[in-house]
Amino acid sequence: MSVELPDTTGVVEQSPEELADLLGELVIGRDDHLNAPGFVIKPDTVVDALSRLRDKAGFDHLSCVTAQEYEDRYESIYHLTKFADRTQEVSIVVPADKENPVSQSANEVFRTADWHEREAYDLVGIEYEGHPDLRRILLPDTWQGHPLGLDYDQDQPQVVPLREHKNPLLEDQQAPGESETMYLNIGPHHPATHGVLHVKAVLDGEQVVDLEPDIGYLHRCEEQMCQSSTYRYQIMPYPDRWDYISAGLLNEWAYARAAEDMADIEVPEYAQVIRTMGAELCRMAAHFLALGTFALDIYGDFTAIFMYSIRDREKVQNILEDLTGQRLMFNYFRLGGVVWDLPEPREDFFEMTRDFLDELPAALEEYHDMITSNEILQMRTINTGVLPKEVAKSYGATGPVARGSGIDYDLRRDDPYGYYDKLDWEVAVEDGCDNYSRLLVRMREVEQSARIVEQCIDLLEDWPEDERNIQANVPRTIKPDDDTEIYRAVEGAKGELGIYMRADGTEKPARFKIRSPCFSNLQTLPEMSNGEYVPDAIASLGSLDIVLGEVDR
């Protein structure tokens, strides 16, 4: 009884030495991270190194780009891994000059580097040579300084006269001689942007010529706040605020996993089962909401589907509330386990969860009757918002977006953590690459999550009374060694949620980087929407299921 492992035939595993040979003369040093070999290369050989790794070693997934400033240098780290085998990781460390931090852009190897490097430029201040469009991404264009740089003055006034502000309406002019297109601001206040997202759209009649998501309206300095908090207790509440659509426990796990691996903390099995159950409940709640809002985007009105999905989400929320004591900001995980045991009386909790799981198949059947088998909905979603497999990979799409494009990639199985590898479940993959596939993937994932929760409940019920250990013995303060670096990810509700941390010997991280799945997924929107009709662009945005809290952090 265990999850079916991915087909890794044809995937060659390379040892760090082989990789060093492959990179050959490019390598100027080693800077190994806890979970990945790290190669230091010169700032003008980024494209060369990354293409070698992608084409010759199969590292086709640029998971994250981290930038940071040291006393003597700037550094960009490219965290590479494989869609076919997530356990293989390699970090390419690119130091840049302190006075003139310029580094080559990886954009031509991985499209996802576009936004990631813009963020690095925005927050840290590294300039990327050859980047197609190096502008600020999270902060306003008029921002002074780079907030994650070492010499950044937090008290510096940021009040900029209105005339220096970029007026979004200013661009609202047609290029001379070209009167065929219309510029349209979709958002930041729009019923279908699912938050404060601004999409700059160029339309030709009803068709989209070009789309550009403009993000950052919900930027709350989450990385910086984590950097000024202690590992042990203070960071854990923040993850709940990234993907706040019921996915709190999944986010907490991302931090917990990275920090536990960094500080070498072993989590008791009992706590792992509770974590697994809680996380899957969160995933179900998040997918229910995604389902309801996607239906809202397509149907255009609050229909029974929205009400039903909210109803089912509510049931999950009640279970989570009983488990964690909270409905939104759970703060339930602790390093080394969870904060408290299952609620007493336990039988009631199990019964409540079982009741929900028993009703679920009928509810899902109802959803399929109402949504997926509706011919108008099929007409609207099949073959719209097409995201081909290779494009999805290049953009670093993960989660249901990748799995809807036929990429068999799920960290719960491919990079096992928690209790997932001992449970019996499947990864939902659809080959349609369109809005409909992404919808189907989410609905199938709810089924699989229910399977996982059911098995967890069985395990928890029969767990020996004296082995119900919810927390490992973790020191009151955690001070990982200086210059310990780690990049770890979990499968969040929207995809690969990764955390990079660098320790500096104190009880607070020197650099805390969040790799948000929504950030990478949202980047695919122009690929999916260009050339399509406006309603399809809206549907594609809905099918990406972004949460701006996680995009902007």
Add this chain to the structure above:
Amino acid sequence: MAGLLQGEVMLPERIADILGLGGPIGELIAALIAAFIVGNIMLAMTGVAGPWAKRKITAAFTDRYAVDRIGPFGLLTIVTDSVRLLSKELIIPSGADRPSYDIAPIILPASALLGFAVIPMGSGIQLADPEAGLALVFAFASIASVSLVMGGYASNNKYSLMGGLRAVAQNIAYEIPLIVTAMSVVIFAGSLQMSTIVAEQSATLISLGGISIPAWYAFVNPFAFVLFLAANMAEIGRNPFDIPEAPTEIVGGYQTEYSSVYFVLFYLGEFLHVFLGGAIMATIFLGGPAGPVLPGFVWFVIKIWAFFLFTQWARSALPRVRIDQLIEIGWKGMLVLSFANLVLTAIIVGVIA
């Protein structure tokens, strides 16, 4: 048979008789009073439908509660909502094309109210019965698209403009099938006059065990009825064809920039058009105000509310189609089917009669 009904007294004449008004001025006053009564009946129905019935019906379909706080069944919400809507600030966007921005919200309800002038509502309520009644009612109803495109263009908002353009594209695509389908009824009835069309439907189609089924054209030609129903949904812009508004895409379309009284007028006009659509369906397919036991007017109200219920049902159940799909359905599907229906009807009627 038509000749028999020609003599039926219209509402203005009856009012003139009751009040003893005579001469051209008296007739004018009687006509105004009659129009006032009919207009208010329809506005009252809209008042019930907009703030109350729509919410109640949608809530029932989507499994939730609706207005139930004020008055019995929440009925007094109608009053509070009217006050609320009318007391809101009227925001006029800078750069709005003033005269047309102001006129557009008046044209929409006005065009619908004009349409009711020729509808026989039973119990003697009909303002006029001209020879070309059916043509007239379609002409009035289609003025609506002028209002939508005016509002869309004059608002100086791109979403509004898109909504206005969508409305025009949609109305053109569906007006033709709508009218061509209605023509098949005219072939049966042999007249464009509303009273004649209603009278023709009172004949017995077949008698089943003593109960006689009337020759309503919905029973005589159900295919045309379904076709007309679908085209009518698009004509009045209800789901799944509410593309000119499409809140999740173009944020309400032509009505995006309208607030307060102007918004109320637009909202009112839309509901009036739903009811007018229902009234046309009732008149030409469902025997007008005919029905057993209850008075004619009650049956008429039941029939148009049934159509209203149907629009709300569709709203709660069907996804919106895309604009290009809608146009395709209109030009490639409905148009062909409606002409096929017209030709077939003409042949059948020609052979039988």
